Amino acid sequence: MAGLDDVTKKAQEFLNSDKVKDALKSEKAEDVSDKLLDGVAGIANKVTGGKYEQQIGDARDTADKHVGNE
Template identity: 40%
Template sequence: MAIDDLVNQGKQFLEQNKDKIQEAVKSDKAEEVSDSVLGAAAEFVKKVAPESVHEHVDTARDAADKAIGNE
């Protein structure tokens, strides 16, 4: 199977299930999981990055959090 076939199958799956996918992304569980993952990722980056970028990390985390879940 060629990569183009896989991409086309993925596109078809997304198109056929877009309502269910959108519902799942906006669910309470997605909010809970995304808060946990995004918080952990942000804390990790803050540990290894200079303090001057911490504000940018928080801004990026908040933007991603608004796109996932129901808050």
């Protein structure tokens, strides 16, 4: 189990690094995340028949605030 703990610790350190944080706040990340979030929201709206469009839009916007630079 010690090996797994080491891998987990290294993964956490990597994900918390400035390099990863900078990449998540880049213009490219913004473009990719916008397309992905729009696609997921579109599918969710289609599946629900638009019944939860406002809630889905709000969730999409909240998620978008955490990735990219806008």
